Amino acid sequence: MTTTVPLIYSFPEFLGVADAVADHVISAQNMTLYNTLDVNQINIIKSNKAARPQLFNSSSSIGPFNGTGNVIKKKEKKKRSEVRFKIAISGGSLIKILNQGLLPRQEEIEWDKWDVYFADERLVSFESQDSNYGQAKREIFDQITGDRKPNIYHINESLINDSQECADNYEKLLIDNFAKKDSVKLPMFDLLLLGCAPDGHIASLFPNHGEQLREKLAWCLPVSKAPSGPENRITLSIPVICHAHRVTFVVEGLTKAPIMRTIMERPEKGLPSSIVNEGAAGRVTWFVDDDALNDCYDITKKKYKYLSIEDPNL
Template sequence: MTSRLVVVHPDVDVLAEAAAARLLTRILDVQSVRRPVHVVLTGGTVGIRALAAAAASPLVAAVDWSGVHLWWGDERFLPTGDADRNETQARAAMIDALVTSAGLPEANVHPVAGPDTAGSPEESAAAYAAELAAQADDGAPVPAFDVLLLGMGPDGHVASLFPGHEALGATGATVGVHGSPKPPAERVSLTFDAINAAREVWVVAAGAEKAEQAAAALAGQPVAEVPASGVAGTDRTLWLLDTAASDAP
């Protein structure tokens, strides 16, 4: 049976450092029993700060990065190298250093295609679905992600699944998103089917502007109104919050 745990840290700095330590420890724990390890990264302020903290941790040297695959829960449909892409920010925070000096193979980094290599969000989503399936076991549509990181917006969105948006009902592994209420309008996202195939899902959120929606999600409000309420790992779901995000009025 899946379990849910809410962990509250005193501020965003401690949250980012703790999430980083937790992530590296999780990778090490999984590597002791199976390989490869599949990790889904998120963007956002706290997500990128956590990756930077992970890159600076001495635990990095203990991980066999040759056996780790990195994915993204969503991506803005922007050209490779654009500063607003989650991939670009994650490379600067952590991935480039791992590739250069920690033995992470570039082939194990799985970015979402942008308009420089895909003609539309749908084409990019289809290509990503194929890449996910190629790394999955036993014909599954996606790997059983060992940890899937998600940020949460002040509106309760996760990945690029926004309240009231048609993408909420998408099936399969991925979906092309148009008309996102948060720029840019075009994106690619994992679906709830793919997210909830993860062994562990971690929602990382900080700030008072997230508190109301975090409380609503934890209370099980409708997914159409609070998409974050619809995510759960098959083994465990973690909500990693700072005090401000946990203090709903």
């Protein structure tokens, strides 16, 4: 494996990570929905939609004009009106970071245009503290103010006793949502957010589970006998993760320092995140606190530039 250097942003403390990740997520949302980060341009687009909804209504038979003076075809217009922000998240400390970073900034978040998926899930009841969906529901989705809510796509809770059937069912859901209208080999998320555990696993892809790390065709995989936490899980595969438009790792805490050194300085070890650093080269970003980088010596950290929310340090 060659050495591929991702973007690495480091912060003195947890709160700095949460603020920057919130800006990163909102920026990804705005680029997906409006193809711009300019707040004035976004407001103009929103105003035009509110003032002339018939131009953005996919049921209309007459299309608006594009920049060349030509009428936009109905199919093209319909596509534009149906743009959604497709995001996949994992669980654990990532949920706490999203809670702290996103919830105070809900005015900038268009929840009703979000499609939320899960990069992995532990096969436990949604009421369990180990459930990624359950944790996200309690700490994020239930805290959303107002009537605008995201579409949330989670596993079928009735299938948690059969990891293969549960994985097949979630893969079918992905196929229905991403490939029903178009012929696609892999789903493309606009943003895929992952943590990284002290043992080096991401989503529910574990080091030394070579067969799963080498999987090329499946979108969703069953996991049994996981070495930590609930044994039975499902997870997105490496090809799906690497196909995302943006792949972002969020890691904090001194307990992650040893594994971060291996990921960043020993890519030949083939840890799952090192494979993603290589497979999604140019689209990978890491947000970490200084504690997590405590053992790293040969990396280049960059200063994060806020794009969509005000820099809290100013």
